[in-house]
Amino acid sequence: MHAIIAPRLRATALCALCATLFGCATPGTPTVGSNVQYGDAKAVEQVTNEFGSTDLQTIAEAMARSLAQSATGYKTKPLVTIADVKNKTSEYIDTRSITDSIRTQLVKSGTMRFATNIEGMQNQTDELTRQNNSGLYKKSSTAKVGKMEGAKYRIEGNITSIVKRGGDVKDVYYKFSLIMTDVEAGTIEWADEKEIRKTSRR
Numbered sequence: 001m002h003a004i005i006a007p008r009l010r011a012t013a014l015c016a017l018c019a020t021l022f023g024c025a026t027p028g029t030p031t032v033g034s035n036v037q038y039g040d041a042k043a044v045e046q047v048t049n050e051f052g053s054t055d056l057q058t059i060a061e062a063m064a065r066s067l068a069q070s071a072t073g074y075k076t077k078p079l080v081t082i083a084d085v086k087n088k089t090s091e092y093i094d095t096r097s098i099t100d101s102i103r104t105q106l107v108k109s110g111t112m113r114f115a116t117n118i119e120g121m122q123n124q125t126d127e128l129t130r131q132n133n134s135g136l137y138k139k140s141s142t143a144k145v146g147k148m149e150g151a152k153y154r155i156e157g158n159i160t161s162i163v164k165r166g167g168d169v170k171d172v173y174y175k176f177s178l179i180m181t182d183v184e185a186g187t188i189e190w191a192d193e194k195e196i197r198k199t200s201r202r
Helices: 002-022 053-071 095-109 118-133
Strands: 079-082 153-166 169-182 188-201
Touching: 053 095, 053 169, 053 188, 079 095, 095 153
Parallel strands: 079 153
Antiparallel strands: 153 169, 169 188
């Protein structure tokens, strides 16, 4: 009997020591003494009236939905490239996150195909060079140089803001504009914009 109880006591004591020293917990449960909590990534962010996660999600969803609807008029999936949105506001905004979210949603919807953009072109050419010039691959299995598809359309845009202060009130207005241009013809085939206004008091 004592032989059975002793290991259990040792295991209990070890777990207690582990919890004390390392905050031992099972995956998915809060760590003892931790002040970190997980929240809903889609919850409305109201910490400040600066550009935040809710604004990014709202803009990306609106633009992706509008672009997807416009793509239904084409006989085949449009092949497009997307450039980073230009930030014309007075604050730092990670505009690449916006374009990444738009592209991800469009790819998942299956309405558009995306060619490698300027930022990804160096990685693309490096891979082609590695496959064709390193001598490590069978010629029959390498990706051939000169076979890349050029984008038919280019998506680009900008985000601007107007900030007003009066007494203890701060009002911020954002406008996100996006256009899709036919690369060969130089004509604008689609355009849309999303407006956001945020007001806060001190």
